[in-house]
Structures are given as C-alpha cells and as structure tokens.
Amino acid sequence: MTLHHSFCRLCLNGCALKVEVEDGVAVKVGGDKDNPVYRGFTCVKGREQGRLLADPRRLRHSFRRKPDGSFEPIGSRDAIGEIAARLEAIAARHGREAIAGYLGTYFAASAATMPFFGGFMAALGSPMAFSPGTIDKPGKKIAQALHGDWDAPAVGFDDPEVIFLIGSNPLISFTGFPYGNPGKWLNERLDAGARLIVLDPRRSDVAKRAHIHLQAKAGEDIAIIAAMIRIVIAENLFDREFIASHAQGLGDLTEAVSSFDVASVAARADIDPDALVKAARILGGTRRGYIMAGTGPNMSGRGTLIEYLLLNLHTLCGYWLRAGDRVRHPGALAAPVPARAQVRPFGPAYAFGPDLGVRELGNTAAGMPTAALPDLILSEGKMPVRALISCGGNPVGAWPDQAKTLRAMDALDLLVQIDPWMSATARVADFVIAPRIWLEVPGTSQVLDWLTRNGTGYGQSDLYAQYSPALLDPPLGSDLVEEWEFFYELARAMGLGLSVAPGLAGMPARPVDMEAKPSTDAVLAQLCEGSRVALDEVRKFEGGAIFPGDPVFVGEGEGEQHRFDLAAPDMIADLKADAASGTKPARGFSLLCRRMMHVYNSSFVGALPPSARPYNPVFLHPADMAELGLEEGQSVDVISDRGAIAGIAHGDEALRPGTVSMSFGFGALPEQDDDYRVLGSNTTRLISNDEIWDRYSGQPLMSNVPVDVVRRTDKPDQPG
Structure with missing residues (x-):
C-alpha cells in the first residue's frame, strides 16, 4: 500500500486529498489535514471516488448505436474516425454552424478540457458553442456588462465584515465562500466579528448561522433588494465619494426604487420590516463586505435584473479594492494581470452575434443561450443545428424542458456524448465516448484561477496551487480517452489545426503540435506558460501550497475613465415593471x-x-x-x-x-x-x-x- 497526495476534481472546490493505493486500486480517499487551505476537508462524493472509479456501471469502452437502437462496443479510434466522417458530411450539407458543442460543468475534472473544447469549436469555425453558463447563473455576466466591472477584485471576499448571500448555500454548493474548508472559514469569519445576512425562502445550512435571515416569500428578491437600495440611498449610507468619482445614474436609480418602501415590500414578501431595515443598514455601514446570489434567484426567470440590482448595491456600498490595496489572490497558475482602480470598458451584454431566430435571442456576455438550442435543433430558428457533441454535461438531465430536449436529441443527425456513465443523454446518443477521469489523469488547480477571476463569490482567497500526477491506471482491458484527447484526435481526423488558451485574461492561445501528439503533462505545461507561479515550482509541493511571491497592489486608474451605470435603461424599465406587477x-x-x-x-x-x-x-x-x-x-x-x-x-x-x-x-x-x-x-x-x-x-x-x-x-x- 502506498500513500499519495492529489486533489479532488469531482466539483469546483478542488479539495486536497490523501489517497491510499493498493494493487493499483484507490482503497481510501480522504482529506489532507496538513493542507493550509483545505485543512482536511472533503465531501462524501470526493471520499467515494475510489469506489466510483471501480464501479461496475462505469463505462470502460466507447459505444455505437446500432440501427435497432441497441449499443455495441467500438474502439475509441474507430469511433473518432466515424464521428469525423459524419461531421464532415453534415458540414458539407448544412454548413459548419450546423455543428454545435456543449461543455457542461464537469469541465472542472481537467484544466485541459475547456481549452481543447474551445479550440476545436474555433478551428471548426462554428459559433454554436454552448455551456451551462446561460441556464445556471447567466445574469451575473450579463449584469456585469450592463453595470460595468471594476478592474480590480471586490473587497472583503477573503476577510469580510459583512456577507450577504441570496439563495446561496455555500456549505453545500461550495460557491459563495472562498474555495477551501467552508465550515471552518465561516466559523473563523464569524468569530472575528463578521456579520452574515441571508435572504432565502428556506432556512438552509448557512441561513441557520446567519445574524439576519430574511425568510421571504419566494419570488420577492427584486422587491427586497430594491428596498435595501432605497434605504442605503435615503439614509446617506452609500459611499458618496466613490459614487461621485466612478458612477452615473444615481438620480434615475433613486427614482426607480422610490416605489419600494419598507412597509409595502415587507408585507409583500412576508418578512419583518425591522429586519429588512437592519440588514440594509449593516450593508451600508461598512466598506468591507461582499454580496453573492446563488442558483435559486438566478433561476427565477429574472436573474439578470436581480444580479444587476445586487451589483448596484455592491457599488453603492463601495465594495471594491482601491488604489494601494493589496490583491490577496492575483492568480497562481495565471498570467500576471495588472489591477487598477477604474471601471473597465463596457462590452456587449446580450443579443449580439448571430441572429438565432428564437425568442429574439442571440449571443450574450454569459455565452450562447443554451435554452434555445433544442429549438435550433428542431429547426425552429434561423440557424438549424444537425449535430451535437456533449462533453462534461448531461443535457437530457439538466436542460430545462426535458420533453422538448428529448425531441431535439431524437431529431439530430448525430449526437456524441462523452460520459463515464450511461447517463440519460448517453442512452439516446449515437456514440458514447468513455473517458479517463479523476485519479487516472494528471491535473493542475488552474481551474481555480479561472474561477477567481469570474466574479465575486468564486475562487480562492490565497495564492494557492497544486499539481497531481496520475495515480491510477485505467481499468484493465479498458479503452478510455481523456476529453482533451478526444477533441485533439477529432481535429486531426478532420484536418484541423488547434490553438488553445486557458480561460484566463492575459494568456494567449498557442498552437498545438498536430503531428507529434503531446502528453497530458505537456498540455498542462503549455496552458501554464507565462503564469505567475511556474508549474515546475508548484510540482515541488506534492500536497499543494500557498505561494506568497511578490505582493500585488491595485494601481491608479489610467487612460479614459469609464463609469458604473446605476440606471441601465433596460434594467430600470424592468424594475418599474416589477413594482407595477400584481400577484x-x-x-x-x-x-x-x-x-x-x-x-x-x-x-x-x-x-x-x-x-x-x-x-x-x-x-x-x-x-x-x-x-x-x-x-x-x-x-x-x-x-x-x-x-x-x-x-x-x-x-x-x-x-x-x-x-x-x-x-x-x-x-x-x-x-x-x-x-x-x-x-x-x-x-x-x-x-x-x-x-x-x-x-x-x-x-x-x-x-x-x-x-x-x-x-x-x-x-x-x-x-x-
């Protein structure tokens, strides 16, 4: 029996692990108590991955659907060759935009998956790359584009004086607190005097720890947040100097929230009006806090407006790092990017790119609208989709409207599902590609650096990184490929050249050698080229480490100065409509x-x-x-x-x-x-x-x- 360091890749938290291996099998998987960030924490699914890897229901070979609907095993190379031929025929008949790709949240299993998926779709020349980003929390990115984003991180995510969570339960979902040991982190913050405010119709695990829990009637988030904004403005609790220097639209916002008085909102939401006022005063009474909304409010059908109002509240309270403040986590396996005390230039928010012809939808700051993809497959839009490659997700299980999704899957000329299990989507696919996963592949924690730059409530609070080699061989007699390897081999079979880049600003796409196939370690090294902490340095610390490096501070703004928009016209119109809507x-x-x-x-x-x-x-x-x-x-x-x-x-x-x-x-x-x-x-x-x-x-x-x-x-x- 041998003991090894690794880290978990079953979800985005990336817990540090110790793995006992006996005769090539992971017989025990547990937390690493010596790790400075995770401090022994793992969840039940992480501790079960040894059993899951050996589960007899796990796919060990790829499969092809026969004309009678049953499946037969097929070699992975033969499958890739057949898929390439069918994709080329579809492209010749319908155009390359008829080929779509879907990358699910399971991209977290490897830092190489997302870059190679994106590289393949770019080389193919199809804009039809979809993700859960537009069926989970798309309002975050779209609201950022409407409101404006700060060119430095939010203040307080590592050491807040107040935390405001809306429909988020980080003790279970692991987003909303810094990645690590969520229970210990929260205990330490509360012991240090931080105050926790939770808005949630359910008294969730984290709501039970809150100083104020607004257990409101479901669907009243917009009214409650608007009332908080009204209180912060009316009682002069907002950061007047910051708003004067960096924001516009305060007057229009003030007028728009005037209908959301405390008494009527509290009655509408069935909450204590005094608790609502107290929560708003706590938020406006400190300049070191952060705000995070979870899946619930974002799936309410009005997630963009909710996230926009929360950004307004965040900015009014001044929860942004200023010039001279230290950036605690500038990214370890990420390229150095200067942080400046200024608003970034606005990018397009929504309805740009190709006209899909479905519900007036187009591309968005959060990506292509995944909920429209079944309509495109069913030829109900302007850009019919005839083939779909699904990786790291389970569309039949996760996309809204399963009935329509199933009709769409059946209408495709080709459905390819990359999946370690015979999932709901795999059961209706034409090809099922079985991948290597978790402890069978080397990995880096670079995904955590991507998430740290995603927005408030994501990522690390320390400059932490870890590398893990592959600890296990694939099951004896199996024929498995890694996800990145599938896209690489598919591109080679179609005569495409790939360039890949990690999902990080400042790290450019670099061409991949399409003649001599690189190893996974070589791919990971390429993705980390130019990172703040060299991958070779990270490799020296088997159990992961915090890399202090040279401190990074926020610089002064320079060049043209932009302003946060507190009153984007679409958002103000939607807010007024909410105030006028009845039951x-x-x-x-x-x-x-x-x-x-x-x-x-x-x-x-x-x-x-x-x-x-x-x-x-x-x-x-x-x-x-x-x-x-x-x-x-x-x-x-x-x-x-x-x-x-x-x-x-x-x-x-x-x-x-x-x-x-x-x-x-x-x-x-x-x-x-x-x-x-x-x-x-x-x-x-x-x-x-x-x-x-x-x-x-x-x-x-x-x-x-x-x-x-x-x-x-x-x-x-x-x-x-």
Whole structure:
C-alpha cells in the first residue's frame, strides 16, 4: 500500500486529498489535514471516488448505436474516425454552424478540457458553442456588462465584515465562500466579528448561522433588494465619494426604487420590516463586505435584473479594492494581470452575434443561450443545428424542458456524448465516448484561477496551487480517452489545426503540435506558460501550497475613465415593471431548486454513495404534509402546467409553508419513471423553455415554479 497526495476534481472546490493505493486500486480517499487551505476537508462524493472509479456501471469502452437502437462496443479510434466522417458530411450539407458543442460543468475534472473544447469549436469555425453558463447563473455576466466591472477584485471576499448571500448555500454548493474548508472559514469569519445576512425562502445550512435571515416569500428578491437600495440611498449610507468619482445614474436609480418602501415590500414578501431595515443598514455601514446570489434567484426567470440590482448595491456600498490595496489572490497558475482602480470598458451584454431566430435571442456576455438550442435543433430558428457533441454535461438531465430536449436529441443527425456513465443523454446518443477521469489523469488547480477571476463569490482567497500526477491506471482491458484527447484526435481526423488558451485574461492561445501528439503533462505545461507561479515550482509541493511571491497592489486608474451605470435603461424599465406587477396566478405550491451534498448536479445517477438517498426527495413543510394527509416517505406526484413527476415526500421544517424543494436535474428518462425510488425524479420535466424566460439570456423559469402536490393512490407506479 502506498500513500499519495492529489486533489479532488469531482466539483469546483478542488479539495486536497490523501489517497491510499493498493494493487493499483484507490482503497481510501480522504482529506489532507496538513493542507493550509483545505485543512482536511472533503465531501462524501470526493471520499467515494475510489469506489466510483471501480464501479461496475462505469463505462470502460466507447459505444455505437446500432440501427435497432441497441449499443455495441467500438474502439475509441474507430469511433473518432466515424464521428469525423459524419461531421464532415453534415458540414458539407448544412454548413459548419450546423455543428454545435456543449461543455457542461464537469469541465472542472481537467484544466485541459475547456481549452481543447474551445479550440476545436474555433478551428471548426462554428459559433454554436454552448455551456451551462446561460441556464445556471447567466445574469451575473450579463449584469456585469450592463453595470460595468471594476478592474480590480471586490473587497472583503477573503476577510469580510459583512456577507450577504441570496439563495446561496455555500456549505453545500461550495460557491459563495472562498474555495477551501467552508465550515471552518465561516466559523473563523464569524468569530472575528463578521456579520452574515441571508435572504432565502428556506432556512438552509448557512441561513441557520446567519445574524439576519430574511425568510421571504419566494419570488420577492427584486422587491427586497430594491428596498435595501432605497434605504442605503435615503439614509446617506452609500459611499458618496466613490459614487461621485466612478458612477452615473444615481438620480434615475433613486427614482426607480422610490416605489419600494419598507412597509409595502415587507408585507409583500412576508418578512419583518425591522429586519429588512437592519440588514440594509449593516450593508451600508461598512466598506468591507461582499454580496453573492446563488442558483435559486438566478433561476427565477429574472436573474439578470436581480444580479444587476445586487451589483448596484455592491457599488453603492463601495465594495471594491482601491488604489494601494493589496490583491490577496492575483492568480497562481495565471498570467500576471495588472489591477487598477477604474471601471473597465463596457462590452456587449446580450443579443449580439448571430441572429438565432428564437425568442429574439442571440449571443450574450454569459455565452450562447443554451435554452434555445433544442429549438435550433428542431429547426425552429434561423440557424438549424444537425449535430451535437456533449462533453462534461448531461443535457437530457439538466436542460430545462426535458420533453422538448428529448425531441431535439431524437431529431439530430448525430449526437456524441462523452460520459463515464450511461447517463440519460448517453442512452439516446449515437456514440458514447468513455473517458479517463479523476485519479487516472494528471491535473493542475488552474481551474481555480479561472474561477477567481469570474466574479465575486468564486475562487480562492490565497495564492494557492497544486499539481497531481496520475495515480491510477485505467481499468484493465479498458479503452478510455481523456476529453482533451478526444477533441485533439477529432481535429486531426478532420484536418484541423488547434490553438488553445486557458480561460484566463492575459494568456494567449498557442498552437498545438498536430503531428507529434503531446502528453497530458505537456498540455498542462503549455496552458501554464507565462503564469505567475511556474508549474515546475508548484510540482515541488506534492500536497499543494500557498505561494506568497511578490505582493500585488491595485494601481491608479489610467487612460479614459469609464463609469458604473446605476440606471441601465433596460434594467430600470424592468424594475418599474416589477413594482407595477400584481400577484401572478399560481398553483398550490412554489417549487424551489436545491443542491444535495452527495451528487454534483446531474452526475452519478444510479452510482451514488451507499449512505445517500438514491432518489430525489420532495421536501415539504410538515404543516403542508399534514394538510395534504401525507406521511413521511409516502409517494406523491408533483404536477406543473408542463408535466408531472413522481417522488417521495419528506418533511422539512426549514421550508416556508407553501413551498416544495427538490434537487434540480436529478433523474432519468421518462421510460424509467417506475424507478423513481432508485434513479430519482427530474424536475426539468416540469419546466417549459418558451413560456416564461429572462429576455436577455433566454434562461427560462427554473425555480419558484408553480406546482401542485398530490398523494399517489390509484396508480402508485404511474406519475401524473
């Protein structure tokens, strides 16, 4: 038995690990208590990865669909050759823009995956590259483009005096706190005097620790944030000097929020008005804090406006580093980029690039609108898509409107799914490519540097980095390829040259040798060329390390000075419309999305840790269960205007009465509905992609969905 250092690549937190290997098998995976950032922390899914790697349900070979719908094994090189030929035929008939790619959140498994995916799509000449960025939290990037972004990091993410979380639960999702050991980090911040404010209809794990928890009625985030802005302005709590120097539109914003008085908003949201005022005064009373909204408010159908208002509040409070302040995490495996005390030039926000002909949508600052892709595949837009390569995601499990998604997958001329499991998408694909994963491949923590520059609430608080070699060989007799390797070989088969760049500013795309295939280590080294900390230096510290280096400070602004826009016309118009809107008709309950610790979005369905619930619980307040005559563990149907799913009811006193809480994107295909106790229930079945949507990103209503809950009686195994 040998003991090795590594780090987890099952999600974005990147926990440092110690791995015991015996006879080529990972027999124990645990946290590294000596690591200065993670301090022994791992989650249950990280500790289970040795078992998951050896799980008999894991794919060890690639597969090709036969004419009768069944699958047959195929060598990975033969599969890539056939895929290349079919893509060339599709491009010749329909144009290269008819070939789309989807890169899911599982890109975190390797720092090489995203660069090679992007490099392949660029070499192909297709603009149809999609991601979860426009069905998860697209409002963040679009709002940044509308509001303006600061050319230095936010203040307080590493050592805040106040934290304001909206629909975010970092103790489970690992975003909203610096990546590391979230529980210990929060304890230390609270012990140091930081105040925590949470706005969430559910008394989540983090809300239980809050000084103020605004357990508001679902769907009232906009009104509450607007009321906070009104208080901060009216009571002169905002950073007047900073706003005078760097912002415009204060008068128009003041007028727009005038309708959101405390009394009416508190009544509308069913919260304590004094708590609302106190929260706003705490935020305006310090200049060292940060604000982070999670998946729930961003999936409300109005995520862009919510994120824009939060940026306004963030800027009014002056939560940005100033000239002379130290940048604690300037990026380790990232190129040095100067930080300056100035607003960056505005980029396009939405509706640019190709006209898709679907709901007036185009490209966005968060990427192409993924919710429109099924319509493009079904030839309902101006740019029909005939082929899709899906990597690191599970579209059938995760895209909103599963019914339409399935019709779209069936309409494709070619669907390629790269997947270690026979997921819902793999089951309907033409080719399923089985990849090497996790401890079988070398890796770097460069992904954490990308995320640190993504926006407030992401990334590290220290200049930390880690490299891990491959610790395990692939299973005996298997035929597996790495994701980057698939795109490299596919490009070679199609005669394309690749240039790749990490997802970081200041690090240019560099050509890849298409004659002599590089090793994964060579690819990782190329992606780290020019980084602040040399990869060779990082390799010296097997367990990862904080690299102090020369301190980086924010410089003075230079050149043309831009201003934050506190009153972007589209946002002000939407805000006024919200103030004038009445109560919307709804069903008996509001369905809220949530995360579960033992899964990563739609991954591992059917291959979960033994201690985990294999299904997707339907959480309700006990009072609602009693009114419906439901007992703990009883089967129910959850019904929306779009469809119905079966589930198992569980009481949760942390919920507001009138709400239902389920994990998003967790479940299988409709024909597997009888197995909901084993495979879960997919809430995307309840969602339409073309009825209520954010007009900027195309993201449909995916949380706060009106539903009814009924006890299953006469047809216990048939949903609906």
